[in-house]
Amino acid sequence: MTQNPDWADRTEQTVLDAAVSRAPALGWNARLVREACEASGLSLGDEELLLPNGARDLAALLSRRHDDRALEALGRIDAKSLKIRERIARAVSERMEAGAADLEATRRCAAFLALPVNADLGLKLAWESADHLWRWAGDEATDWNHYSKRTILSGILIPALTMRWFDGRETAEEFVARRIENVMAFEKWKAGKDFDAPFRKAANVLSRMRYGARDQATS
Numbered sequence: 172m173t174q175n176p177d178w179a180d181r182t183e184q185t186v187l188d189a190a191v192s193r194a195p196a197l198g199w200n201a202r203l204v205r206e207a208c209e210a211s212g213l214s215l216g217d218e219e220l221l222l223p224n225g226a227r228d229l230a231a232l233l234s235r236r237h238d239d240r241a242l243e244a245l246g247r248i249d250a251k252s253l254k255i256r257e258r259i260a261r262a263v264s265e266r267m268e269a270g271a272a273d274l275e276a277t278r279r280c281a282a283f284l285a286l287p288v289n290a291d292l293g294l295k296l297a298w299e300s301a302d303h304l305w306r307w308a309g310d311e312a313t314d315w316n317h318y319s320k321r322t323i324l325s326g327i328l329i330p331a332l333t334m335r336w337f338d339g340r341e342t343a344e345e346f347v348a349r350r351i352e353n354v355m356a357f358e359k360w361k362a363g364k365d366f367d368a369p370f371r372k373a374a375n376v377l378s379r380m381r382y383g384a385r386d387q388a389t390s
Contacts, residue, residue, distance in 0.1 A: 182221055185211045187232045194276035199283035201225050227292055230280050233273070234296040238303050240269035245307050255308065256351050262304035263328060263347050267335040278336045285333075297325040323354055 189207035197203045204225050208218040222228040244265045250258050270277045284293035301324035310320060327350045335343035 179221060182211065182213070182217075183232055184236075186213070186221065187229065187236065190229055191233070191273050191276040194279040197279075199226055199230065199276075199279040204229055226283060227289065230284055230289070230292065231296060233276070233280050234300065237266065237269040237273075237277075238300050240272070241266040241300075242303055242307060244269070245304075250307060250309055256355055258308040259304070259324065260347060260351055262307055263324075263331055264344065266300055266304060266328065267332060267340070267343055270332060271335060271340070274336065281333060281336050293329070294325070297329050298322075300328055301325045327351070327354075 186204075186207045189210040190203055193206055193210075194203055197206065204218065204222060205215075207229070208215075208222070213221065241262070245262060248261065253261065283289060284296070298321055301321040305320055305324060310317070312320065327347060331343050331347050331350075334346055
């Protein structure tokens, strides 16, 4: 028998449902959290236990719901049948549309995350989304490329999602296509460069300084 989600998981989603329906009128703030919790039958103590960081926790729940929704849609696609740029374009597109399903609430949440005090959370959530999308795309890198790929994709996702919420799908899709093309051009250029050469040269110089040119020549 499948075990039911625990109280926190169930209640978080119930509160989030209530918040999504109320956010267009209330905005994304402490009042929204209280009214969503109250509508879900939670006391102030329950609210503090479930969402200790208030509207920030609620924003994280919404972003992760949209990640799950995007991954569900992507799960019906064979990533291996697509070129890497097509995978990333499709992944970003599905993530944008996942949030667009709750468009008015998503707009309020985006405005909340755009506040300087919430910039850290916005970056963290964008990184989480980028990580999910790269994993779906088949990325298995464990070296510095793991981080660089997610950093680059986060830099595409943040403006792309904002464009999708406020300027529409066509504008956002065109932006994503241009940015992916730029990234792929950079990767192609980078592939022909030996970026380790300066480090090797520096290592050789330091070695000669330490051991002497004659020792290096005869070793």
